[in-house]
Amino acid sequence: MGSLQAEKIRQSFVTRVNEDRLMDCMRCGFCLPACPTYIHSGHDETQSPRGRIALMKAVRDGVVEWDGSIEEAFDLCLGCRACEPACPAGVQYGTLIEETRDAIVSAKDQSLKEKLIRKGAFDHLFADQRKMQAAVKLVTFYQKTGLQKVVRKIGFLELFPSFMKDMERALPEPPKRKRDSVLRSPAKTKVAFFTGCLMDTMFKETNRNTIELLERLGCEVVLPKGQQCCGALQGHSGEMERAKRNALVNIEAFDDVAFDFIVNNAGGCGAFLSEYDRLFEGESPELYAKAKRFVDKQIDISSLLVKLGIVAELEKLPSTEAVEIVTYQDSCHLRNVNGVTDEPRTILKAVQSSVFTEMPGANLCCGSAGIYNLLQPEMASKILESKMKEVKEIQASTIITTNPGCLLQMKVGVEREGLSSTARAMHLVDFIHEKIIQ
Template sequence: MVSELQQRMQDSFVEHVDEELLMDCMRCGFCLPACPTYLATNQDETHSPRGRIALMKAMRDGDVVWDGSVEDAFDMCLGCRACEPACPAGVQYGVLIEETRVAVQQAKPINLKEKTVRKATFDGVFADQKKMASGVKLVQFYQKSGLQAAARKIGFLNLFPPFMKQMEAVLPKVESKKKREPVLKPTSVKVAFFSGCLMDTLFQETNRKTIEMLEWLGAEVVIPKEQQCCGALHGHSGEMEKGLRNAKANVEAFDSDDFDYIVNNAGGCGAFLSEYGKHLEGNPQYTEKAASFSDKTIDISSLFVKLGLNSKLKQMGGAEESLVTYQDSCHLRNVNGVFLEPRSLLQDAPGFEYKELIDAGSCCGSAGIYNILQPEMAKRILDAKMKGVKKMQPAIVVTSNPGCLMQMQVGIQSEGLEKEMKAVHIVDFLYDSIHQNQTLA
């Protein structure tokens, strides 16, 4: 006899998971060597894209009993989407894992604690930029009041899981937000800046440098006031409707023919932003606006290249003194196809020698909040990544996403390499390398 939960789960999979997309998978296995969790679990098929798709179909058809092992298989997925470029059949795995998480979230029993956390996260902090800013002010108080120093000195952080202690150690120093004066000079292009939630709070210095560099390259930069979190975290956590709520708010905030580009400096956000058109194509009110939004969306490194930063970097010259390498943001590479642009900028940066990181395209284990929800697997994936970093011994590891940045900082710290190397955002790296040669003006 089928249990109530089993029937509810099967009905939810039938409702939410597209059977036609499931049937696109030919079970060829080209995705296997591209999947970090498949490799980290000694080639366990249930932790591969092919295996997960088989489980999705089995749940939809009622051929497998829903239990903790099935849920773990879906939860363990990083959502890095490295399987998509590797797939000869063009399977839309990203869509399938998002639909699966919606199906699970709609059907499974949720206790009061999880309900409270989800509501605070998806309806609170990541739904309202003001609430995000207020939360970050608490971090600022913790850092500047002496509480952080005291907590570290007395060993208070040892009461928390190791990964939380590691993340606390690499939190960026939160500074008070400075009022920005727009640059008034002839411009060649008008850019709307998607400032993001974490980027505009914890990493606001990177945002400031992004704007300053764009203006130096001749762009007029506008920051729409009503923008919200991109919605990626919601979409990847089974809360797609709430993610689309944010998407609609952003589409409205950026709805102007004046903008040539909508630029972002966070790879994870950029991938979700670029897919607004796909997510909202069935909504008559937003179909056209969302498609226009996605068409204009561009990553900061791609826009830097379009605005001629490479030639400016080459003109500065300078001896190659330090070794720099690049760790890809999974979504920037696998979803948006941005691969060459950041590398070309690093190759032209004055005073540095660029070398390709061993297995640069593999996930670092951050994956949004994956390293918080799945700390053990995230550590295994990060440890594998750090083997290549240790072998190369670069002075700087450059990233294009805040989560990747903090994860690589954790890796460097856990290996005791913080005196030999550092991880930095690509904007910070380029800004600082330019400042060593001339002043932006």
């Protein structure tokens, strides 16, 4: 890479990567056993949090000149943030990797192809829910018209990389029904539901089930108009200004003091939503106050269900003789950013017709990480292979997740390992809905 480009990137690091945060890292190494890329790269320090932080500082200080190997080290980071709860010094690694990627995108000369892809994704698809809905309608058309069967039969998918074929097999079935009328308790709690982009299109039935469960447990559920993608994908991809644009739209859409909670059913979205105030630090006091008000009302679906008494409801249900072994794969951001670990497990343990078994390594990333499995298929496949060994070790018949990316990744794993006849992957909401309402 030319010296002018390298210097431009260094200056971007100086402007955008906070030096005080870099200095918080003591190089103690507590993060190493928590980092999936460090583990699966054969303990390569450049693939560890402390190694990446050292590279950030070296680039910022001009000690090393920017090149492709440094960029690869940052690209291979999952952004799972498992290093944060492991860190005794409280290093804000998630913020640092986002600042780093923002610095790179802001300064690096992008190809025309990359510019078009980023503009199409971040200025159109993930900035306008109507366009997201239109894209998913094409997928639904592909599934419902028989085109999918024809494509598979003629072997057309063989022209694509293996991970693309796996993803095609893992596509969720199109919604088969409209919302049912359910027995409702008198409304005691008013919640605003953040429907998300993927969750309200590809996983629309999960959203319907979410509303039905909340109404069953005594909630008035409001769907604020004008909401859109949370901005996590943009923020994690170095597009912080585009992420802030989406955040501002959502803050305005949900700015109603009447809501007791703002609930979401996607762990990755929930983590980003819970840090909206960080995006607007230093902005006008009025805007920051709105962002803080938004953040203070955030809650994930498992935590809210526990508050509303779902455990008691599940414990009333009869048990069955058939043994269904259920396990849980943590959403990285739900666990590592929002600190939610017990609630999903408490719910699953209360189900009388199944046996909950803890998955070894459930706290480690499954390899999805937003669109990481599309951008870094080799590393994502290594991580998924390890995850599926853990699933087979405990002979799980149902794998529960709380995030759409994790759900798709686990579905891919089930298909890839030939387990589709004995195992399934489900969102927590769909599993509980199946037990209580269906």
